[in-house]
Each structure stands twice: as structure tokens, then as C-alpha cells.
Amino acid sequence: MHHDEIRSSHISHLSWGRMEVDGVGVGKDFKLWPGGGRGWDWRETGMHHVPGIQPADVKELLDNGSQIIVLSRGMLLMLRTCQETLDLLEGRHITVHIEETKRAAEIYNGLVSRGEAVGGLFHSTC
Numbered sequence: 001m002h003h004d005e006i007r008s009s010h011i012s013h014l015s016w017g018r019m020e021v022d023g024v025g026v027g028k029d030f031k032l033w034p035g036g037g038r039g040w041d042w043r044e045t046g047m048h049h050v051p052g053i054q055p056a057d058v059k060e061l062l063d064n065g066s067q068i069i070v071l072s073r074g075m076l077l078m079l080r081t082c083q084e085t086l087d088l089l090e091g092r093h094i095t096v097h098i099e100e101t102k103r104a105a106e107i108y109n110g111l112v113s114r115g116e117a118v119g120g121l122f123h124s125t126c
Contacts, residue, residue: 004064006035008112008119011105016075019124031057033064033119052080053121055088066093066119068111072104078126092098092118 002035004071009032020026021037021100029040042048053071061069069089073079077100089096097107101124 006117007115008032008034008108008110008117011109012077012104013106014102014122014124015124016024017026019122022034028124030122032122033061033098034106035064035115040123049074049078049126051082053085055085057121058076058085058119059090059120060079061121062094066094067117068097068119070097070104070111070118070120070122072101072120072122073098074094074123074126075101076126077089079123096111 001114010020010022011019017028021030021032021047022081024037027039030037031040045054047057055071058069083096097104099107101122104120104122108118108120
């Protein structure tokens with residue numbers, strides 16, 4: 001199946017501590033990719049605001065066909081991204097956008113509307 005046949009889910013609502021994602025559900029933090037997504041449980045990879053998003057956190061997005069990745073920094077820009085994560089994505093020629101969560105959701109939704117194979121990690125609090 002071609003990536004353009006599998007659409008990424010649209011973020012329909014975002015506020016402090018709450019997101020709604022079409023076809024995925026309601027929750028606080030999400031991992032999204034072409035064709036689906038799920039809640040993002042930081043405990044799975046032992047992630048914390050610092051040093052931030054680890055290579056293991058983006059692996060599922062890559063495994064599910066994301067060709068562009070949007071990483072949120074949280075509403076108060078507290079969430080960082082490890083250099084190793086950036087190196088991994090650069091090595092795979094993946095375009096990355098790192099923004100405050102509301103801006104990240106706008107960029108992500110714009111890419112979804114264009115039919116891009118976009119994935120993202122979204123943190124809806126600090």
C-alpha cells in the first residue's frame with residue numbers, strides 16, 4: 001500500500017492537558033502516524049522533559065511510515081529533544097518540525113490536509 005493511501009489523523013481539539021484526535025481518541029499526549037496513533041506513555045521509554053524525546057520515542061512513527069515528523073515542545077516549551085533523536089531523523093532524511101504544541105498541531109494538521117505521510121509526538125501540558 002502506498003503512503004498516500006493511508007492518511008494521518010487530524011487533531012480536532014487541543015487545550016491544556018486534553019487532545020482529541022479523529023479516529024484515535026481523547027487523551028493528554030499522543031503519538032500519531034499515517035493510518036493511526038495512540039496515547040503517548042512516557043514511562044515506556046523512561047522519557048522526561050530533559051533530556052527529552054529519545055530515539056526510542058520516534059521509532060514507532062518511523063516504523064509506521066512517517067516521512068515528516070512534528071515534535072511538540074509542550075505548551076510552555078519545557079519538552080526538549082535529544083541530539084541523538086535529531087541525528088537519527090537526519091540520517092533517515094526525515095523532515096522534522098519542532099514547535100510549541102499549539103503551533104506543532106497547526107503544522108501537523110496542515111500536512112495532514114495536504115495528504116503528507118506525517119507523524120508526530122504531542123505533549124499537551126508544560
